[in-house]
Structure formats: C-alpha cells, structure tokens
Amino acid sequence: MKAERGGIYRSRLRKPLEKEAALYLSSLKEDAEIFEEDVLGTEAHVVMLFEQGIISRKDAGKILEALESLKAEWREGRVKLEPEKFEDVHELVEAYILSRIGVEVGGKTHTGRSRNDQVALDIRLRLRRSLLEIWRSLLSLAYSLAGRADQEKETLMVLYTHTQHAQVGFLSHYLLAYLDHLLRDLERIEACYGRVNRCPLGASALAGSTLPLNRPRTAELLGFEGLAENSLDAVSSRDFMLEAAASCAILMVHLSRMAEDLVLWSSSEFGYVEFPDELASPSSIMPQKRNPCLLELARAKAGRVCGLLSALLLSLKGVPTGYSRDLQETKPVLWEILGLTLSTVRVMDRVVEGLKFNRNRMVEVAFQSYAPAVDLAEALVKHAGLSLREAHRLVGETIRLAVKKGVRLNEAQDLLEEASTRILGVKVSLPRRIYERFTSPQRIPAERLTLGSPNPKETRRMLKDRKAMLREARLKLESRIKALQKAEGKLRREISKLKPR
Ligand code: ARG
Numbered sequence: 092m093k094a095e096r097g098g099i100y101r102s103r104l105r106k107p108l109e110k111e112a113a114l115y116l117s118s119l120k121e122d123a124e125i126f127e128e129d130v131l132g133t134e135a136h137v138v139m140l141f142e143q144g145i146i147s148r149k150d151a152g153k154i155l156e157a158l159e160s161l162k163a164e165w166r167e168g169r170v171k172l173e174p175e176k177f178e179d180v181h182e183l184v185e186a187y188i189l190s191r192i193g194v195e196v197g198g199k200t201h202t203g204r205s206r207n208d209q210v211a212l213d214i215r216l217r218l219r220r221s222l223l224e225i226w227r228s229l230l231s232l233a234y235s236l237a238g239r240a241d242q243e244k245e246t247l248m249v250l251y252t253h254t255q256h257a258q259v260g261f262l263s264h265y266l267l268a269y270l271d272h273l274l275r276d277l278e279r280i281e282a283c284y285g286r287v288n289r290c291p292l293g294a295s296a297l298a299g300s301t302l303p304l305n306r307p308r309t310a311e312l313l314g315f316e317g318l319a320e321n322s323l324d325a326v327s328s329r330d331f332m333l334e335a336a337a338s339c340a341i342l343m344v345h346l347s348r349m350a351e352d353l354v355l356w357s358s359s360e361f362g363y364v365e366f367p368d369e370l371a372s373p374s375s376i377m378p379q380k381r382n383p384c385l386l387e388l389a390r391a392k393a394g395r396v397c398g399l400l401s402a403l404l405l406s407l408k409g410v411p412t413g414y415s416r417d418l419q420e421t422k423p424v425l426w427e428i429l430g431l432t433l434s435t436v437r438v439m440d441r442v443v444e445g446l447k448f449n450r451n452r453m454v455e456v457a458f459q460s461y462a463p464a465v466d467l468a469e470a471l472v473k474h475a476g477l478s479l480r481e482a483h484r485l486v487g488e489t490i491r492l493a494v495k496k497g498v499r500l501n502e503a504q505d506l507l508e509e510a511s512t513r514i515l516g517v518k519v520s521l522p523r524r525i526y527e528r529f530t531s532p533q534r535i536p537a538e539r540l541t542l543g544s545p546n547p548k549e550t551r552r553m554l555k556d557r558k559a560m561l562r563e564a565r566l567k568l569e570s571r572i573k574a575l576q577k578a579e580g581k582l583r584r585e586i587s588k589l590k591p592r
Pocket of ligand 1: 118178179181206207210414416418419420422
C-alpha cells in the first residue's frame, strides 16, 4: 500500500514527521489488536452515513467494497504494519481506502467522525470480545471446581489459618470457597461488560457533529446496548478499561492465592496433591523433580497484572478532560492484562481438572491433628455448662499435656478431667460418647450447625445452589453472544444491499 508522503492528515504541516518522532508516536503495532474492529466500526459508520443521506448509495458501496478487500488482505497476512508510515490503524485504514478508490469518494469515509470517537469505539469492541472470552473460560474453570468439589464432598481435611492447623472440614469446602470467589469474579465481569458495551461513535472529536448522524443506529448495527451518550464523556473516559483491568486483577489475585495453596500442597511435606505428568515440569539436573511451574508462573503473572493495573491508573490520573495522546498508551497495557488473564484462567482450569488429590494423606493428617480443639471447647459449652473462655483454657491445657504424652485428642479424656480439677477447681467430665463425637475428626463436620459450614448437608445444599448459579451465568453469556451475532448478521445484510452491482 502506498502512503501519501507525510501522511493523510498533515494538511497544515509543511514537512513530514521525522522518522524517530514517527516511530515514537505511532500506535500501529499495538493496533494490530483492533484492526478488524476498526474495519467493522467503519463499515457501520458508512452504512449509517448512507441511510442518513449524507453519502450516496454508490459511494457507500465503493467504500464498503474497499473495506472488504482490506479485511481479506489482513486475514491473509498481506497487510504490513509500518509505524514510520502511519500514526495508527485509523490512518492506515483510511489511507488504504483513498489509495484504492481515490480521495473524491474514499475521502467521505471519515465524515462526521474523529479518531477520538473511533479509537474509543475500537477499544470497546475489542474489550467486549475479550471479556466474553474470559467469561467463557472462567465459567469453564468454575464448572471444573464444582465437579471436583462434587467428587470430594466428604474428603476430610484440615483447614488452615496462619498455615497452621485450624479446624477440620472437607476438601469440597475449600473448592467451594474458590468457586464462590470465581462466581463473584463472573458477576464483576458481567457488570463491567454492561458498561463497556456502550457506543461512543458519533461523539466526533469531543463535542458532536453538525451533520445529522444517527448515533442509535450505529450503536444498533454494532450490537451495543446503548450509547456512551455525552460526547465529551464518550471520548474522554477510560473508566470502562480500568474497571475491566481491575476485575482481571482481582480475578488474578484469586487464582494466585489458589496457586500458592496448591504449590504448598504439592510439596513432599504436605503431599496433598500431585500434578499429572502432562502438567508438571522437570529439572535439568534433579531427576526426581515434578515441579509445579505452571502455578508459580500464575502467581508471578498475577503480580504483573496488578502492576499493569497501576500503570493504567497512573497514566490516566493526570490526563486533562477531552482527548490527549496519553490515552494511546493505555491500549497495549490493556491488551497485556487481557491476554495474561485469559491464559492464566485456561491453565488453572487444566490444573484443577488434572490434579490428583491424595485423600489418604489428607485424612491421615486430619487424624493426627489437634484441629478438633474448637469443637471440643464448644462441646464443653453445650454439655458441661462452661463459658467459652473456661473451655478454651481447659482444652488448651489438655492439648499441652496430650502433646507431651504423645496422644491424640480423642485419647485424652482423662487428661482433660485431670486438668479441669487443677484449672477450674472442679472435675469436668463429658459422657464418653459426647467426647468421642467432638474429638473424632471424621464425625465433626456433621456436628457443625451453622449455615455455610462444611456440614455434609450444607455441603450438598451449597453445591446444588452454586451449580444453579453457574447455569444462570452460562445463559447470560450465551444471550450476550447471541445479541452480538444478531447485530453482526444485520450489519452484513445492510452491507450486502449496498454492494455495487
Ligand atoms: N492512535 C490514537 C490512540 O490510540 C488514536 C486517536 C488519535 N487522536 C488524536 N486526536 N490524535 O489513542
């Protein structure tokens, strides 16, 4: 493609841009990410210009034909991105049209439009697509978690605070906890999608146009749910990007914490999980290794996404209202965030699907643990009339003695009785079967009475409830995708009506 010397916009500037300045200025390379969006947005704009009587049917048809061949060349990999020639994809696309059908007709393409509303449009179109991809992959990961939780409904394990034994529960409780994290991530993405899915086109440079543009029509042809109405807001705001980036960062932090747990659990010391060969990494020297490198990378990439989010926030905080070129610099940051998030969600889905849980090891640890301590203290409250603080003291002392003697909590009833006379001045004794119920790890979850606890009944209820939420999230995703397909179909029909015969 031939570029006009100095570029198509430089009508009042006598000299072409210096090469080094051009390379610094151009966003063409990163605009590869919005190439097709730019063509799509231009098609809808041209259809609307014709419908409004701003350009003729014949001219619209010619421009649309040029756009079609540009798209074909792009898809065949025949479009070279040369930043020294074009400031951005918008200039490249228009220059292509001009070179193909001449300035008299091609020069009408940009009527009533500015690169300011154009780029805001392209970012929203592209972000919309990425959010749907992330939504779909996240849903798949959430389904995998629900599936694994279903398999591990009553796999006993110790749950941790401070990385120390805290209370016994089920592995499903852990998995369902992360499912709840991810369901909220899905809600955030859905809410964010609604605000991204507003059309800025027709805002022009920032204060609208004197031409009778039909903004709701271009919005409709592009499948938007409405307008980014105020023209100054439409070109100036980037909070829709920040929101998407923040939603990604929060999601990545969740995945990172989960990754950290699994790294720990895969150590020989824990031995709770094993990576299948196809997901484990070897060592160049230590033949015994099966390293959890995927998870370590997920952790690091989460850090990078958080850094990129702050890069976005910082590049926006001082930009004066309207358009300034600073805004260009936010695009590659967003593309990187979206790419890192999508790939991490996908990898975590594979990990969750493929992990082997070592149930015997989890149960063994639970049996050796003093984690039933809280349950025993509560049994003393319920069945021996002690205050929680008295019970806490008594159980603490009992455990101290039990550790010294090397016995487990369910073998320590005599120690508890002995300690009670010393500490509380009375002998506290629980019926044997009560003591058993509240100190045998496998029996404890059923004793938990509170909503949201790992009581087996609660576990089944939550699982069923969350599966229903997943089905709903899937339906919502499908309806968004259908709406876009419907709009795309409508736009294609309008374009084919205008094709030159
Ligand atoms: N390449 C620019 C960007 O990415 C397009 C908008 C340029 N607008 C302008 N007034 N210079 O933001």
